[in-house]
Amino acid sequence: MDQKQFGGNRKKAMKRDHYKCRVCDITQEESLKKLGRDLYIVHINNTEDNRLENLMTTCQKCHNQRMMKKMRKALLSKNN
Numbered sequence: 632m633d634q635k636q637f638g639g640n641r642k643k644a645m646k647r648d649h650y651k652c653r654v655c656d657i658t659q660e661e662s663l664k665k666l667g668r669d670l671y672i673v674h675i676n677n678t679e680d681n682r683l684e685n686l687m688t689t690c691q692k693c694h695n696q697r698m699m700k701k702m703r704k705a706l707l708s709k710n711n
Contacts, residue, residue, distance in 0.1 A: 643683055671688070
């Protein structure tokens, strides 16, 4: 999965971000304990761009909020 989705940079992104969500600062350990999920690595812009600069670490909660914002924006632009 790491190679296919993140060009082998998943672990590098986690390490760079100090194993914390870049939005809310929850640690990997806290995420596993509180949310029952590991931290996510997400693409900031283009999902085809797997450079480390285009990847960031988020928790499940922040990831879901980010996706909801994207969906709302897409719906608004579609309806206008």
